[in-house]
Amino acid sequence: MNIKYSNKSQKEIKIILEYLDKWKCFFKVEIQYFIDGWSISLTELTLYPRYIVIAKLEGQDFFEIKSFEVSFNEAYEQVEKEIFSINQIFTLEDLFREIKEIIYGKDLFNDVKTCINRIKSK
16 A cells, blocks of 8 residues: 555644644645655744755654755755754654754754864864
């Protein structure tokens, strides 16, 4: 059975969307289905050009989150730089905790810390 039609996937997506509803003023939310899984994308509308992706692949029993900084190159094409990722989140409770921490800036602080460490090592 295709993952997007499975009851488990639809239930997980519905629960996640209900959780994300409290941030609808700050993020545009999109659901995408793929042959081998699904993703929920959050595009920040206000403060910082950021893109957060929550994904789950068919056959995996865990979620993944990636956060990207969005900018434009000289040709005015959108460029996304990954600034944070977590690859194995096994429960919805842990997923919600990580989403909240990323929305509140965990990914940005981690990126700044990495940049400072690079500067110190020079």
